[in-house]
Every structure is written in structure tokens, then in C-alpha cells.
Amino acid sequence: MIVGIDLGTTHSLIGCYGESGPRLFTNALGEFLTPSVVSIDADGHALVGQAARDRLVSHPHASVASFKRWMGTARETRLGERTFRPEELSALVLRSLLADAEAATGEKVTEAVISVPAYFSDAQRKATQAAGALAGIRVERLINEPTAAALAYGLQERPDGSRFLVFDLGGGTFDVSVLEMFDGVVEVHASAGDNFLGGEDFLDLLEKAFLADRGLRAQDLDATARGTLRQRLETAKRSLAGQPVAEVRVTLGDTTQEWSIDEARFAQLAEPLVQRMRAPLERAMRDARLQPSQLSEIVLVGGASRMPLVARMVSRMFGRLPLRHVNPDQAIGLGACVAAGLKARDRRLDEVVLTDVCPYSLGTAVARRDAQGRIQGGFFEPLIHRNTVVPVSREQEFLPISEGQKHLRLDVYQGESPLVEKNIKLGELEVAIDPSRTIQENAVAVRFTYDVNGVLQVEAQVRSSGQRYELVLEQNPGLLDAAQIRQRLQALQDIKIHPRSKQENLAVLSRAERLYEEYLHARAQVQAWIAQFRAVLETQDEMLIREHRLELGRALDALETI
Structure with missing residues (x-):
């Protein structure tokens, strides 16, 4: 399937x-x-x-x-x-x-x-x-x-x-x-x-505004308190889509903070x-x-x-x-x-x-001679321009800088800046050339091919010898190669995901643990609920488990509305 x-x-x-x-x-x-x-x-x-x-x-x-x-x-x-x-x-x-x-x-x-x-x-x-x-x-x-x-x-x-x-x-x-x-x-x-x-960045704005208004600093909150705060602010952000004002009430440490924000202020912060x-x-x-x-x-x-x-x-x-x-x-x-x-x-x-189209321009680094004949490097030469319909294949010829070169290095970049230092490097390919030949004889044809999945293939061929090279982008330190994927696949198989049949029970227990963290005044009660539900789980009676799960869910709903 x-x-x-x-x-x-x-x-x-x-x-x-x-x-x-x-x-x-x-x-x-x-x-x-x-x-x-x-x-x-x-x-x-x-x-x-x-x-x-x-x-x-x-x-x-x-x-x-x-x-x-x-x-x-x-x-x-x-x-x-x-x-x-x-x-x-x-x-x-x-x-x-x-x-x-x-x-x-x-x-x-x-x-x-x-x-x-x-x-x-x-x-x-x-x-x-x-x-x-x-x-x-x-x-x-x-x-x-x-x-x-x-x-x-x-x-x-x-x-x-x-x-x-x-x-x-x-x-x-x-x-x-x-x-x-x-x-x-x-x-x-x-x-x-x-x-x-994305939406997370708008949530960051609300967090900064809340902390500033309440005279708090981000470093004053531990990871649990910050997680609680962001969850409340996420609810507020969603509610602003349907109402003019959102109220936030959250317990941080020993104090309960109350805060409100209207849609007009949120829009101003988000400008x-x-x-x-x-x-x-x-x-x-x-x-x-x-x-x-x-x-x-x-x-x-x-x-x-x-x-x-x-x-x-x-x-x-x-x-x-x-x-x-x-x-x-x-x-x-x-x-x-x-x-x-x-x-x-x-x-x-x-x-x-x-x-589809290629979302970025793709090309290589080149050197150019200025008006005085001096060589300046670091320029971007695009072979495929952004928004070119894919699949696409483009070829261009490049020459070594000087006589006697043994290698020609192709640095592959994506981006829109004329200078490669401001673009993103994807990888590099080193091509061996004959130092005894002239610059023109050592011309290298470079082909970029970009497919519908957004995967780039780079090939280079030395004109005089016919020798071909292909860029292996897995050399990029941000990517896994085939061997690493096999190794990590084996490691992942050792990590068990809880059976789907248990997900409802795990979810209600995780929610109860979260509310235990958040509601200091109700900790004893929530802890008792958790203990009772765990005892019910031990019975392995599916009907009884379902009944108590629904009951616990209703109790947690009531707690969150207080």
C-alpha cells in the first residue's frame, strides 16, 4: 500500500x-x-x-x-x-x-x-x-x-x-x-x-511579551515552568483567531500569574x-x-x-x-x-x-579577472536558476585558473547571492587534470541535474581525457550515507514504540503527570488518580480500564477549567 x-x-x-x-x-x-x-x-x-x-x-x-x-x-x-x-x-x-x-x-x-x-x-x-x-x-x-x-x-x-x-x-x-x-x-x-x-515564532513573541509585562526573565523559569507557560500561550494564540481578547492564567513556581492580550496588540507585536x-x-x-x-x-x-x-x-x-x-x-x-x-x-x-520548480539557484564557485588582470575568487556562477521547472539538466564548461594545475575543485552552492560566502555550500568535487596540458585542453564540462524530488546530481567530465566524476553529496556533514542509515536503522529497531493499543492509556497518564506539575494545589488529588488508574491497568480488564480512563479524563478536564 x-x-x-x-x-x-x-x-x-x-x-x-x-x-x-x-x-x-x-x-x-x-x-x-x-x-x-x-x-x-x-x-x-x-x-x-x-x-x-x-x-x-x-x-x-x-x-x-x-x-x-x-x-x-x-x-x-x-x-x-x-x-x-x-x-x-x-x-x-x-x-x-x-x-x-x-x-x-x-x-x-x-x-x-x-x-x-x-x-x-x-x-x-x-x-x-x-x-x-x-x-x-x-x-x-x-x-x-x-x-x-x-x-x-x-x-x-x-x-x-x-x-x-x-x-x-x-x-x-x-x-x-x-x-x-x-x-x-x-x-x-x-x-x-x-x-x-512559522507559528512557533509568533508563540515566541507572546512569550517575550508575557515575561516583559510580568517583570520576569526567561532564565527565571526552569524547563518545566517554561513548557507550561508556552502551552498556555499556545492556547491563547489559538483563541485570538476567534475572539478579541485572550486570558492567560498560569502557575509559575509559588505564584499564579494572570495576563491578557488583545488581537490588536498581538498584530502590533507580530508586524x-x-x-x-x-x-x-x-x-x-x-x-x-x-x-x-x-x-x-x-x-x-x-x-x-x-x-x-x-x-x-x-x-x-x-x-x-x-x-x-x-x-x-x-x-x-x-x-x-x-x-x-x-x-x-x-x-x-x-x-x-x-x-515543480527548483526553489534555489544552484551553481559553483568561480574566480574572475578584474580590469587590471588580477584574479579574484569567491564568485557564484549559477547553472540552474531558481524557479526553473524540474526535472532540469544544465551543462557549462569551466577552465582551470592557471597553467600547471593538477586539480580543479568544484564547490557546489545554493543561494541567490553573487558571493559564495553568503550562499550555502552543498558539497565539493575534485577533478584531476593533466598539468602538462594547456588551460584550454583541461576544460571541464560540468552538468547539474535536479529531479522532481529536489535531489541534485553533479557530474564533471574532462574534455581531453573523457574522465568522468560524480559528486557524492553524502559527504555533506549534515547527511547520513547509506552505511550510516543501515547502522542507525538497526539501533532504532532496538527502541520500542509503545503498542498502539496502549496509546490512550499512556496519553491520559502523561496528561495527568503534566497537570501534577502545573497545579500545585491539586497534587495530592492528581497523584491519587494516577495511582488508582495504574492499579486498574494491572487488572488487564479492558472494559474496566476504558471506564476508568474516561472517568479520569473527565476529572482532568474539570481540573483544567478551574
């Missing part, structure tokens, strides 16, 4: 394309959204989802979230007795999602289409594919999140010439893409974005972030060579797009209200399901060709 997955910064979803169209699967708690959070318990078992999210407060040093932002880097996070790379944390989330899919269908999942931010780099895309391999599935297709959202809105069913602008503001990333439907082809004209702008969103929007429209009046629809997706200040900004820029009739949290997941159906050539789907 092939599934579609939205592997998000804050939440993830999984589904497939079925008889009635795209279908999302619920997790063990009956929710479509699974928090992208991982926690390791005292026994070394992994918890994923809501239980792990609650443990961010009660066990902050054994829990982690927002690791999607670290994809493509070598960053490691210590949880319990071992450290985890971002790919491994993502793989644990994927394993939990796959268990939900297999529980819903009774079929084994073998392949997945995973959505990624359009502005994800080559390293980040490879890391996403590695996460799939670590989770035990093939990921032969990555689909850009705005393209997935367009499929969820049925762009492929619109008349020829329909143009969509998809505005995708998730928990950790921001993307914008301009797409057009023409003759059975969904073509991306332009993509832009910011991999470090710098709003300005950061405008730049990618303007770039995408400029690269697509379109005026706002030429767009058929503007679509908002991503949970953070619910904020009223986002809709206002988009409406002002484009002179119309955006579409939001598909649940913004689910749009990308539903679109990934459609993409999975297309990948599987589902007979219920008309043949649709998806094209």
Missing part, C-alpha cells in the same frame, strides 16, 4: 487515496493530527504524539519537538541514554503514523509520498528520504507542500488557465507557490519561502514577522511574472494561517479574500493522499502531470 504523509513541524498526518477520494487515518486517540513530538520514558521506550507532547512539560529533558527545523543538519538531541539525529526523531513519528495506517486498513504500508516545504534544500530533502528509510518504507516521491495543498483544493479539476497562489504558514516553515493548471499539467511557476518562520512574509510573496509573484488580478484563487493552508492578521495581510496585498474552506491543518495531508493516488496510478484519478 502507498500512503500520503504530511510530516509537519508541529503535527503530522497520514492517509491514502480510496474509493471516495483522499482519506485521512485517525490515531489511537481518534484524532487526525498527531503531534510531532517524541519522548523517551524511564524504560527506554519511545512515546510519540499527544503523550509525548504532555511530557514536554512533565519531562522536558526526555522530550523534544520542532525537530523538523533541524532536518539536513548533524544536530543531535539527547533523550534518556542516547542521542538522536533529526532523521531518527522523524522516523519515530513516521513509525507511529504507519501503525495508525495499518490499524485502519489491515494492510502493510510499503511506500509513501511525503510532503516537504517547497523551500527545503537538497540536504533537507535527502534527510526526509532517510527518515523514511529509517522507518522502513520507500519514499520515492517528495511533494512540495503548496503543491499538495493545491491538489487538496482540486486544482487538477479546474479549467485550463486556472492559477492558484498557495500561502502555507505551518508551525515551523513558511512557503508560497504560484501554480497553474494547463492541459492536464499542474505546473509550478514560482516558489519562495522561509524555513525558519516584523508579517513583513518577513511579504518578501517571499512579492518574490514569487515577480518570478512568476504575474499581477494579483491574474490569479484565480488564493489559498491559505497551515494551522498558523488561522491567525486573523495573516488573512488581513493577504487580503490587503491581493485585494480579495483568500479561500479557507478546506481545514488548513488537513489540506497538505489530503493533498499528499491525492499525490499518493497519482503515484499509484489510481483508476479513479484522471492522469495529471505534476511539475
